[in-house]
Amino acid sequence: MRQNIHPEYQKVVFMDINSGFKFLSGSTKKSNEVIEWEDGNSYPLIKVEVSSDTHPFYTGVQKFADKGGRVDRFLQKYNMKDNK
Template identity: 80%
Template structure:
């Protein structure tokens, strides 16, 4: 590989901001925030809104139950009755 043309690949800690779940992985993305990991080393911290810990595909839980379509939600929001 040619020097000076590839991004810096390093270990980083990803943290789910909704659940607090953390995992260590490799990435070329960096961060100004750092965290001390279980092995005693300090790694860059990347905060994420959704990870496998909170995503419905992986957890099997839906965040929002069946709420109807857009028109139904609009009618309910403004207390309107739908004509048939």
């Protein structure tokens, strides 16, 4: 096998931004953010929009339907109204 051509495989924490659900897994993804895990060690943090905790296929329901889309959140954040 050729040396120095493969990305570094490491433990990372994935966090679902909609529910806050976190899990530890292995990945080659890099992140500038770090989080302390339950075992006391610090791991890179990767934020994801959908995980098994919020995906309707796994849950049977859509947990974050009331959160709104990007446009709705933008309009609410800057106290603007929709011009439809």
